[in-house]
Amino acid sequence: MSLARFLAHYEALPERTLVGLMSGTSADAVTAAAVALRGRVPDVSVRVVGLRQHPIPDEVLQRLFAPRQTVADVAVLNVLVGELFAEAALALIDELGLARDQVQAIASHGQTLVHVPEQHATLQAGEPSIIAERTGICTVAEFRYRDMAAGGQGAPLVPLADFALFCDPAKNRAVQNLGGIANVTWLPAGGTLDDVIAFDTGPGNCLIDGLMRTMTQGHKQIDEGGALAAQGQADAKWLDLFLDHEFLRRPPPKSADLGDFDLELVRVVYRAMRDAGQSRADAAATITAVTAHSIANAYRDFLPAMPDEVIVGGGGVHNLTLLNMLRERLPEVAVLTHEKFGIPSAAKEAVAFAVLANETLLGRPGNVPSATGARRAVPLGKIVPA
Amino acid sequence: MSLARFLAHYEALPERTLVGLMSGTSADAVTAAAVALRGRVPDVSVRVVGLRQHPIPDEVLQRLFAPRQTVADVAVLNVLVGELFAEAALALIDELGLARDQVQAIASHGQTLVHVPEQHATLQAGEPSIIAERTGICTVAEFRYRDMAAGGQGAPLVPLADFALFCDPAKNRAVQNLGGIANVTWLPAGGTLDDVIAFDTGPGNCLIDGLMRTMTQGHKQIDEGGALAAQGQADAKWLDLFLDHEFLRRPPPKSADLGDFDLELVRVVYRAMRDAGQSRADAAATITAVTAHSIANAYRDFLPAMPDEVIVGGGGVHNLTLLNMLRERLPEVAVLTHEKFGIPSAAKEAVAFAVLANETLLGRPGNVPSATGARRAVPLGKIVPA
Numbered sequence: 001m002s003l004a005r006f007l008a009h010y011e012a013l014p015e016r017t018l019v020g021l022m023s024g025t026s027a028d029a030v031t032a033a034a035v036a037l038r039g040r041v042p043d044v045s046v047r048v049v050g051l052r053q054h055p056i057p058d059e060v061l062q063r064l065f066a067p068r069q070t071v072a073d074v075a076v077l078n079v080l081v082g083e084l085f086a087e088a089a090l091a092l093i094d095e096l097g098l099a100r101d102q103v104q105a106i107a108s109h110g111q112t113l114v115h116v117p118e119q120h121a122t123l124q125a126g127e128p129s130i131i132a133e134r135t136g137i138c139t140v141a142e143f144r145y146r147d148m149a150a151g152g153q154g155a156p157l158v159p160l161a162d163f164a165l166f167c168d169p170a171k172n173r174a175v176q177n178l179g180g181i182a183n184v185t186w187l188p189a190g191g192t193l194d195d196v197i198a199f200d201t202g203p204g205n206c207l208i209d210g211l212m213r214t215m216t217q218g219h220k221q222i223d224e225g226g227a228l229a230a231q232g233q234a235d236a237k238w239l240d241l242f243l244d245h246e247f248l249r250r251p252p253p254k255s256a257d258l259g260d261f262d263l264e265l266v267r268v269v270y271r272a273m274r275d276a277g278q279s280r281a282d283a284a285a286t287i288t289a290v291t292a293h294s295i296a297n298a299y300r301d302f303l304p305a306m307p308d309e310v311i312v313g314g315g316g317v318h319n320l321t322l323l324n325m326l327r328e329r330l331p332e333v334a335v336l337t338h339e340k341f342g343i344p345s346a347a348k349e350a351v352a353f354a355v356l357a358n359e360t361l362l363g364r365p366g367n368v369p370s371a372t373g374a375r376r377a378v379p380l381g382k383i384v385p386a
Numbered sequence: 387m388s389l390a391r392f393l394a395h396y397e398a399l400p401e402r403t404l405v406g407l408m409s410g411t412s413a414d415a416v417t418a419a420a421v422a423l424r425g426r427v428p429d430v431s432v433r434v435v436g437l438r439q440h441p442i443p444d445e446v447l448q449r450l451f452a453p454r455q456t457v458a459d460v461a462v463l464n465v466l467v468g469e470l471f472a473e474a475a476l477a478l479i480d481e482l483g484l485a486r487d488q489v490q491a492i493a494s495h496g497q498t499l500v501h502v503p504e505q506h507a508t509l510q511a512g513e514p515s516i517i518a519e520r521t522g523i524c525t526v527a528e529f530r531y532r533d534m535a536a537g538g539q540g541a542p543l544v545p546l547a548d549f550a551l552f553c554d555p556a557k558n559r560a561v562q563n564l565g566g567i568a569n570v571t572w573l574p575a576g577g578t579l580d581d582v583i584a585f586d587t588g589p590g591n592c593l594i595d596g597l598m599r600t601m602t603q604g605h606k607q608i609d610e611g612g613a614l615a616a617q618g619q620a621d622a623k624w625l626d627l628f629l630d631h632e633f634l635r636r637p638p639p640k641s642a643d644l645g646d647f648d649l650e651l652v653r654v655v656y657r658a659m660r661d662a663g664q665s666r667a668d669a670a671a672t673i674t675a676v677t678a679h680s681i682a683n684a685y686r687d688f689l690p691a692m693p694d695e696v697i698v699g700g701g702g703v704h705n706l707t708l709l710n711m712l713r714e715r716l717p718e719v720a721v722l723t724h725e726k727f728g729i730p731s732a733a734k735e736a737v738a739f740a741v742l743a744n745e746t747l748l749g750r751p752g753n754v755p756s757a758t759g760a761r762r763a764v765p766l767g768k769i770v771p772a
Binding site for chain 2: 001003005006007011068070071113116121122127129130132134142146150361362364382383384385
């Protein structure tokens with residue numbers, strides 16, 4: 001089929017099925033979400049029909065986090081991650097019993113290798129040509145580059161989807177993602193796209209995960225359910241010191257990289273607390289409080305008003321201590337999860353990229369300039385034909 | 387305009403103007419060629435309406451050839467080369483007095499950073515999102531990945547264009563590109579696409595250029611016109627030794643990287659010849675002969691028959707000594723240049739990628755499986771909307 005005919009067919013479909021693929025900065029897993037999608041922004045609706053957390057093999061993880069990577073390493077990682085993302089998509093499609101031609105497109109974020117907004121540079125591994133070739137499905141990918149070409153930070157990119165899915169006529173809402181990095185989208189009651197504010201609030205799970213790895217010599221990757229932090233007491237001195245971080249004080253637009261939150265700092269704090277006779281639980285409580293406070297502070301410092309509702313998503317929703325701390329810091333705000341809106345929290349970003357790919361295939365822009373700082377709204381991503 | 391409408395419009399145009407952008411392995415310049423193109427393969431015709439050799443600034447060259455590049459360096463190079471390619475396209479469009487909407491698409495090869503066919507990995511710098519954003523023109527780029535995803539070597543990719551532009555009903559033809567690396571496309575008289583054979587024959591200008599840089603401590607980059615080599619005598623011993631190179635003996639399909647032709651070898655040969663009292667001209671003649679003989683030998687060893695005509699292109703056509711040596715080695719063959727067919731030799735690869743982008747935008751494949759070793763013919767490249 002010619003590409004023009006494919007796209008005309010795509011446009012005409014009342015409902016389209018897309019698979020969104022995402023792996024966050026902490027590379028926990030490849031999230032694959034199958035989405036039945038209707039319409040287009042602002043009148044878009046999504047129904048998540050399937051979700052898979054596809055494991056990332058140790059070999060790929062070791063290469064991803066290898067200290068010194070050459071140009072050839074980048075080229076090989078691009079291939080390995082591309083194959084992995086293709087596998088994730090195919091496994092989900094098979095689980096759902098879908099035929100491949102029942103999926104119109106794949107939206108792949110890839111795995112970020114580096115993100116340097118000051119130099120307008122970013123690099124995501126996960127070659128979409130491989131995804132298209134293995135699946136036989138048109139693939140849209142590499143979303144961040146075009147926003148950066150237009151002068152933006154290349155992040156956050158979820159705001160358009162947040163706006164389309166969650167904007168409320170009567171309530172101020174904040175959509176808070178808790179990935180490795182945490183980001184917020186501000187949706188004022190009855191606002192338009194121009195009213196949207198979005199930025200990275202700071203650490204999501206990255207500091208907590210880093211602390212767990214440090215304390216257990218890598219045996220534990222996460223504080224499951226926030227159980228350890230729940231038993232401890234946050235140390236006010238270290239908490240204040242951490243919250244004075246340059247990134248947290250800087251006004252938006254801003255986007256963070258794992259490199260912005262130095263795990264050395266976590267290690268130093270942990271050692272100092274241990275030497276002072278404080279427990280592991282106290283250290284976990286302190287670092288979890290850093291995360292919760294940094295989010296609440298960002299709302300107070302940088303949003304035009306406090307939200308009526310916060311809709312949290314991402315892996316961090318399973319950390320109940322983090323959510324409880326967030327509720328304590330935001331007593332006037334209802335803290336809800338994406339599940340209340342029919343979207344599994346873990347699927348959130350994959351769904352957002354499916355929404356963006358849908359816009360791209362319809363020839364429409366996907367970034368929100370007030371969120372990324374771009375000069376204009378531009379279509380995002382590159383299209384790899386089936 | 388929606389993407390479907392853009393592509394339907396594109397399909398319907400009797401003649402389309404594309405700008406092809408190419409920078410070879412030796413990174414001499416960004417070649418920008420404006421092409422008026424009609425039809426599609428096999429019935430495609432091209433008219434080169436403009437050609438520009440856009441200089442590559444020293445800063446970019448230094449970064450390209452820096453010995454140790456990090457992941458961040460790759461990300462930044464992708465941006466710098468993208469901006470440079472966009473500049474090259476815009477400068478050519480301005481020189482020609484064209485309005486931007488008179489150019490329907492840009493085809494960008496980018497600058498290869500690494501090509502590792504054994505690991506199915508390749509990396510081209512020159513972010514197409516930047517090219518599309520700066521020019522406002524739909525850009526097709528990153529052609530090699532999809533062929534490699536389909537099991538191919540990702541090279542050579544010019545054979546489809548060679549077939550469409552040069553296949554003759556009565557004559558066996560070889561289209562010989564003389565870039566940093568040299569590659570041939572075999573087009574038997576009256577053959578079909580399945581009969582096409584193509585592979586890298588070995589060194590193009592890379593060894594000669596390397597010798598000139600070595601001998602002049604970098605003051606001279608090339609043996610202009612082949613003038614130095616013309617005054618010397620090739621040394622048979624070193625010539626034979628060089629021609630015993632593993633790459634040259636290996637049967638196709640095969641694609642080379644500058645790394646396959648070690649400049650250390652050139653340096654060793656030069657030093658040995660100097661110490662034996664032989665002149666610089668003798669060294670240049672020897673290395674030029676290596677290039678000419680490796681091409682002629684490849685025809686004898688790996689083509690099903692000798693060509694009636696060889697159509698040479700690429701920067702090497704200006705090296706008259708190289709062409710004369712080639713004629714000597716191929717006495718039964720007419721050695722012609724692309725100019726005889728209305729295509730400036732220097733524009734050749736840029737034109738070929740314009741032909742490939744045209745196929746991609748029409749939803750058609752671009753690789754020749756018998757040339758790259760791919761399992762099937764696939765559409766090449768990623769499409770970045772205007």
